[in-house]
Amino acid sequence: MPMNMIVCCKQVLDPEAPPASFKVDPASNQVVPPPGVPPVISPFDEQAVEAALRIKDSQGGKITVLSLGNNLLRDVVKKPLSMGADELVLLEDEAYEGGDSWSTAYALAMAIKKIGEFDLVFCGRQAADWDAGQVGSGIAELLGIPSVTVARKVEVADGKATVERVIADGYQVIEVTLPALITVSNELGEARYATLKGIMAAAKKQPTIWKPADIELDPSQIGAAGRRAKLLKLFQPVREGKCEMVEGDSPAEAGANLAAKLREAKVI
Amino acid sequence: MAEFKGIMVYGEIAEGNLSAITTELLGCGRRLADESKEDLLCILIADQLGETPQKAIAFGADKVYTVENPLLKEYQTESYVVVMEKAVQDISPRVLLMGQTSVGRDLAPRLAFRLGVSAAMDCLELDIDPETKLLQQTRPVYGGNARATFSSDSFPQIATVRQKAMAPLEPDKSRKGEITPLKVDLDPAAIRTKVIETVKEEVAGIKLEDAEAIVTGGRGIGGPEGFKELEELAKVLKAAVGASRPPCDNGWVPDTMQVGLTGKIVTPELYIAVALSGASQHLAGCSGAKNIVAINRDAEANIFKEARFGVVGDWKQVLPAFTAKVKELLAG
Ligand SMILES: Cc1cc2nc3c(=O)[nH]c(=O)nc-3n(C[C@@H](O)[C@H](O)[C@H](O)COP(=O)(O)OP(=O)(O)OC[C@H]3O[C@@H](n4cnc5c(N)ncnc54)[C@H](O)[C@@H]3O)c2cc1C
Numbered sequence A: 001m002p003m004n005m006i007v008c009c010k011q012v013l014d015p016e017a018p019p020a021s022f023k024v025d026p027a028s029n030q031v032v033p034p035p036g037v038p039p040v041i042s043p044f045d046e047q048a049v050e051a052a053l054r055i056k057d058s059q060g061g062k063i064t065v066l067s068l069g070n071n072l073l074r075d076v077v078k079k080p081l082s083m084g085a086d087e088l089v090l091l092e093d094e095a096y097e098g099g100d101s102w103s104t105a106y107a108l109a110m111a112i113k114k115i116g117e118f119d120l121v122f123c124g125r126q127a128a129d130w131d132a133g134q135v136g137s138g139i140a141e142l143l144g145i146p147s148v149t150v151a152r153k154v155e156v157a158d159g160k161a162t163v164e165r166v167i168a169d170g171y172q173v174i175e176v177t178l179p180a181l182i183t184v185s186n187e188l189g190e191a192r193y194a195t196l197k198g199i200m201a202a203a204k205k206q207p208t209i210w211k212p213a214d215i216e217l218d219p220s221q222i223g224a225a226g227r228r229a230k231l232l233k234l235f236q237p238v239r240e241g242k243c244e245m246v247e248g249d250s251p252a253e254a255g256a257n258l259a260a261k262l263r264e265a266k267v268i
Numbered sequence B: 001m002a003e004f005k006g007i008m009v010y011g012e013i014a015e016g017n018l019s020a021i022t023t024e025l026l027g028c029g030r031r032l033a034d035e036s037k038e039d040l041l042c043i044l045i046a047d048q049l050g051e052t053p054q055k056a057i058a059f060g061a062d063k064v065y066t067v068e069n070p071l072l073k074e075y076q077t078e079s080y081v082v083v084m085e086k087a088v089q090d091i092s093p094r095v096l097l098m099g100q101t102s103v104g105r106d107l108a109p110r111l112a113f114r115l116g117v118s119a120a121m122d123c124l125e126l127d128i129d130p131e132t133k134l135l136q137q138t139r140p141v142y143g144g145n146a147r148a149t150f151s152s153d154s155f156p157q158i159a160t161v162r163q164k165a166m167a168p169l170e171p172d173k174s175r176k177g178e179i180t181p182l183k184v185d186l187d188p189a190a191i192r193t194k195v196i197e198t199v200k201e202e203v204a205g206i207k208l209e210d211a212e213a214i215v216t217g218g219r220g221i222g223g224p225e226g227f228k229e230l231e232e233l234a235k236v237l238k239a240a241v242g243a244s245r246p247p248c249d250n251g252w253v254p255d256t257m258q259v260g261l262t263g264k265i266v267t268p269e270l271y272i273a274v275a276l277s278g279a280s281q282h283l284a285g286c287s288g289a290k291n292i293v294a295i296n297r298d299a300e301a302n303i304f305k306e307a308r309f310g311v312v313g314d315w316k317q318v319l320p321a322f323t324a325k326v327k328e329l330l331a332g
């Protein structure tokens, strides 16, 4: 049976940018974007798109992508379209900025209500910038639907989804009624690449833009105004690290010297 | 409106015993309770609790609330959230602490949204502001590259705590405390999920979480064969073998071997990192190690910023000689 699916995709600073390029501006409590490193769709969200695409491949359906933010880069947020998603809705406005998990989930849940019909909502297990892992469960709670988090496999049949949920020392197989929300982890496997055809199709598609009023958002609940968790301070932990480099005339000798060094330092 | 009072720990039970994170939370909760001159409360939920309530008292709790019900045999979001919602309404704690575990990750946000309050996930530090009595929650963000401190003023203030970030107290069997059963009605029809099967994928040998020494391989190991060489070294050191994410993603080793932000958090005495670059998300899982030793062919690799000792070189050439020498030293 064709499935109506919604995937929430967040634009984030590239989490794999070299750690040395990471800077916080303490005055504004904000991260200074590293020059020359473009933002990306949070990797787990790409895998959430992949999870939806696999279901679409096997039984058909429609995938709508939702991204919330301000000044979102079209090349970035359109990537799920070029992978094969059907529609893109942007919640894009200044008012959405500086929110917390609460205001973010609230806006996304209201947008999903406006979309109306759906069988499955997918999120990433956590956004690769603020790493909270709350928005998915929050959306499910606000919509009153069940959720299964940290999924590595999702299959749908007979009005139910069967989900493999990653746990510390293995996984659980969980059956959930639809509609449901599922958060996806990297164990699902790599997200597919955009095809040339996909990229051309995505270039032609115009995203739908919803301002807060379009989804009947109460201004007191949006972005920074709607926060329930207040950020007091953002800072970089100090690393005192000093590494003693062990050398040798050959790599093998360096290896043997390392062992001797560890013995000397009573580490082994 | 009820007055919110007390620091509450949500306890997890593993194989009939308090799990390690629970004793850590009780240790941290005891300090917060003493600082705010309030009681340390603990809630335990399972089909059968056995001796765990007494143990929670020995580890620092003043009052333990228990919920036993056959429907609570396995963690399921919808049954557990109903129990916790009721418990919070009945008891009105000011702070609720949970572990950043498979359960806490899932339960804390769902409960926070149900109660209309916020949760801070994966905290490393928790402090009570002496003036406002509010909990301040410090957690890593941006994969560990930065930390953020949050607070909130709706109760309970919920925080999940990273495993091994807090120290448990020495258990004291003579400590006195109260145990109170709570009654919660559960409607099986309202639980829309069903656990069909739980599959353990534990690797043989020493568990990563318990190991005193760990040998970890990264993408540069190149394939499953390379991990055999790491196992050689691990055998000599009585160490466990871990991996960064790429070897797991590539199927060279099981996913359960992943160390890092979204893998295992480990705190061994010795952590030997071979052919991995030291991405912040990886370091998030191992920076609590006492001594990090790195072998990497790139002198600029980030892992050297975190390591105490390092060798720049191809691991294929460095490692065999290293392993041989370690063997020799440990034998002699
Ligand atoms: C200037 C600034 C100020 C901030 N101030 C605060 C503050 O005061 N308090 C606070 O708690 N936080 C604050 N934050 C962080 C906050 O905005 C987090 O992003 C928010 O808490 C959501 O958490 P998360 O990003 O970790 O999402 P997670 O809960 O980790 O996200 C899980 C999943 O939800 C979906 N999702 C999340 N966000 C979006 C999105 N924007 N669009 C589409 N899908 C999405 C994705 O599928 C994602 O994988 C601030 C951030 C900035 C930049």
Ligand SMILES: Cc1cc2nc3c(=O)[nH]c(=O)nc-3n(C[C@H](O)[C@H](O)[C@H](O)COP(=O)(O)OP(=O)(O)OC[C@H]3O[C@@H](n4cnc5c(N)ncnc54)[C@H](O)[C@@H]3O)c2cc1C
Binding pocket: A015, A016, A043, A127, A128, B143, B217, B218, B219, B220, B221, B243, B244, B245, B246, B247, B258, B259, B260, B261, B262, B263, B264, B274, B275, B276, B277, B278, B279, B280, B281, B282, B285, B295, B296, B297, B298, B301, B313, B314, B315, B316
């Ligand atoms: C939200 C999020 C969560 C994540 N969670 C985790 C996590 O929990 N754990 C985790 O590990 N990663 C995690 N990652 C991925 C992380 O960002 C890095 O991509 C990953 O850790 C890199 O693994 P690596 O160091 O093995 O590979 P690379 O970064 O590719 O490094 C390979 C290293 O091997 C060296 N090398 C190559 N060949 C040799 C040789 N012959 N001899 C010696 N050295 C050699 C290279 O110089 C290089 O430094 C996460 C990412 C995100 C975005």
